[in-house]
Amino acid sequence: VYRRNTKISIDHVRGPVADASFLLGNLPELYQSDAAAADLKWQKAYGDIVRVKGVLGEDRLLIMDAKALQYIYQTSGYHWPKMWERRELSRLAAGQGLTWADGDVHKRQRKIMLPGFGTREARSFLPIFFSAANKLGEKWKDMISASSADGSMVMLLEKATAFDYRFGGLDDDKNELANAYTTLLSETFGSPSLTSIFTISTWAHLPSWLRHFFQRKSAKLRHARETERIGNGVAKTLIDAKANALLDGKGNKDIMSLLVQSNNSENESTRMSTPEMLAQMRTIMLAGHETTANTLNWTLLEICKQPHIQRKLRAEIWAAENELRTNGRTQFEVSDFENMPYTTAVVKEALRFHPALHHAFRTAGRDDVLPLSTPLRVIDGTVITELTVPKGLKVVASITGYNRNKQVFGEDADVFNPDRWLRTSDGKKQTVVGVYANVLTFAAGVRSCIGWRFALYELHAFLIELISNFEFELTPEAEHVRRHPCLVVAPTIEGRENEGVQLPLKVRIAIRE
Numbered sequence: 001v002y003r004r005n006t007k008i009s010i011d012h013v014r015g016p017v018a019d020a021s022f023l024l025g026n027l028p029e030l031y032q033s034d035a036a037a038a039d040l041k042w043q044k045a046y047g048d049i050v051r052v053k054g055v056l057g058e059d060r061l062l063i064m065d066a067k068a069l070q071y072i073y074q075t076s077g078y079h080w081p082k083m084w085e086r087r088e089l090s091r092l093a094a095g096q097g098l099t100w101a102d103g104d105v106h107k108r109q110r111k112i113m114l115p116g117f118g119t120r121e122a123r124s125f126l127p128i129f130f131s132a133a134n135k136l137g138e139k140w141k142d143m144i145s146a147s148s149a150d151g152s153m154v155m156l157l158e159k160a161t162a163f164d165y166r167f168g169g170l171d172d173d174k175n176e177l178a179n180a181y182t183t184l185l186s187e188t189f190g191s192p193s194l195t196s197i198f199t200i201s202t203w204a205h206l207p208s209w210l211r212h213f214f215q216r217k218s219a220k221l222r223h224a225r226e227t228e229r230i231g232n233g234v235a236k237t238l239i240d241a242k243a244n245a246l247l248d249g250k251g252n253k254d255i256m257s258l259l260v261q262s263n264n265s266e267n268e269s270t271r272m273s274t275p276e277m278l279a280q281m282r283t284i285m286l287a288g289h290e291t292t293a294n295t296l297n298w299t300l301l302e303i304c305k306q307p308h309i310q311r312k313l314r315a316e317i318w319a320a321e322n323e324l325r326t327n328g329r330t331q332f333e334v335s336d337f338e339n340m341p342y343t344t345a346v347v348k349e350a351l352r353f354h355p356a357l358h359h360a361f362r363t364a365g366r367d368d369v370l371p372l373s374t375p376l377r378v379i380d381g382t383v384i385t386e387l388t389v390p391k392g393l394k395v396v397a398s399i400t401g402y403n404r405n406k407q408v409f410g411e412d413a414d415v416f417n418p419d420r421w422l423r424t425s426d427g428k429k430q431t432v433v434g435v436y437a438n439v440l441t442f443a444a445g446v447r448s449c450i451g452w453r454f455a456l457y458e459l460h461a462f463l464i465e466l467i468s469n470f471e472f473e474l475t476p477e478a479e480h481v482r483r484h485p486c487l488v489v490a491p492t493i494e495g496r497e498n499e500g501v502q503l504p505l506k507v508r509i510a511i512r513e
């Protein structure tokens with residue numbers, strides 16, 4: 001393993017010394033500290049391209065450079081596949097669905113699913129997002145009036161957002177599946193131990209029968225196995241119901257109908273097997289819920305830290321609601337968001353500052369040359385403008401590192417400031433990387449987030465509904481929130497990570513003048 005690992009070398013690129021051990025390199029700091037804390041520290045010291053040590057002498061590249069990321073994600077198509085061990089984690093979390101698939105399998109799966117995620121489809125879900133947000137608000141109002149005299153209470157926000165819309169008919173409060181998913185990531189993938197880091201990084205070298213044996217026995221993966229069982233059960237019931245509706249001629253272009261139709265397809269290139277179909281449902285459930293819910297959590301935290309942002313946001317939302325009522329309407333549509341620039345700016349800034357996934361993992365599928373936005377000084381002091389990389393090199397794309405890159409977002413990139421989105425452009429031509437607002441939060445290219453429009457509209461709906469009805473304030477505990485890395489970035493309280501995701505904020509009903 002050592003010989004194989006050290007054959008793929010980029011030792012001319014600068015990076016931190018592997019302070020943990022030869023066995024684990026820099027991976028403990030990369031994976032165990034607060035999400036992206038190591039990335040930002042190394043970015044400051046070495047620039048936007050950093051060599052980090054993996055297990056047993058392995059070299060990896062941490063990338064925050066715009067042109068290099070654009071090349072990997074967009075220009076190279078499928079030539080930079082996902083890192084093998086991360087695909088294995090995706091398989092364990094959600095089966096052989098879209099986040100696991102690669103190459104031709106991915107192309108086929110994505111082509112089948114894409115029509116379910118267009119702008120029109122996402123827009124049609126807006127009333128469902130508002131209704132879910134409203135339901136949550138009503139619940140909070142009841143809790144506040146039942147529990148406190150001063151009209152406020154400390155809420156442990158852990159799961160908001162419209163969990164049930166993805167497949168319809170699930171009640172968020174009682175559903176076994178919703179509960180299983182809520183804690184899956186923090187329990188199974190949160191703060192990996194040194195043993196887990198080593199095991200996951202060396203999995204690829206084990207024969208598959210032995211790997212599967214360990215995975216079946218692993219206590220750490222018990223929760224993932226249980227979620228798989230519940231998830232497949234729920235998915236099967238929903239699929240049967242959908243198949244019957246389709247037989248009755250009630251089909252449409254929602255994602256469930258597309259999956260069921262592809263399962264029945266005679267054509268190999270548009271067919272999805274039953275295990276694949278179940279995996280897609282579990283994938284959407286997981287990829288869609290944890291990411292959006294945590295982005296909302298981080299947004300609320302930031303606007304509590306800077307109350308003037310919260311006040312400005314609420315003023316815009318109330319004005320927009322008044323306008324809506326004056327025009328005899330009761331419900332926002334997506335086109336109304338265009339007249340709410342500050343709300344959109346807050347959403348954009350939250351997505352930039354707190355990407356729900358802070359890392360994405362790739363491998364060079366061939367010897368390649370990465371173009372660089374910023375010239376890089378290497379170990380012998382020379383400065384290079386492109387970097388030659390060997391086939392098999394593992395790469396960590398630092399989504400947070402890119403999103404806070406000063407070359408891209410300006411000198412104040414490390415400050416949460418929605419106003420940056422309201423400034424007029426300086427006309428400088430930029431390297432465009434992400435699918436939305438040029439942030440890398442939804443990744444880019446052929447493997448970009450398929451549900452980004454859903455996330456965007458869902459975030460708008462929840463933010464509008466919650467800020468319109470409630471005021472949020474920091475509690476002393478919230479000062480100790482850490483950015484806990486567990487496949488996604490979730491808020492936990494320092495030293496109490498084992499209690500799971502929580503964000504204690506003081507919430508009171510907002511009184512309209």
Ligand code: HEM
Binds near residue numbers: 452
């Ligand atoms: C704020 C919310 C969200 C964020 C930050 C986010 C972020 C991402 C990122 C970074 C990726 C690429 C991962 C990689 O390359 O390893 C991704 C992929 C994906 N996302 Fe999202 N996502 C969000 C919401 C959603 C929603 C709402 C859905 C579904 C309804 C969804 C479904 C997926 C799927 C299926 C993939 C795999 C796409 C592929 O590989 O072709 N995501 N997401």
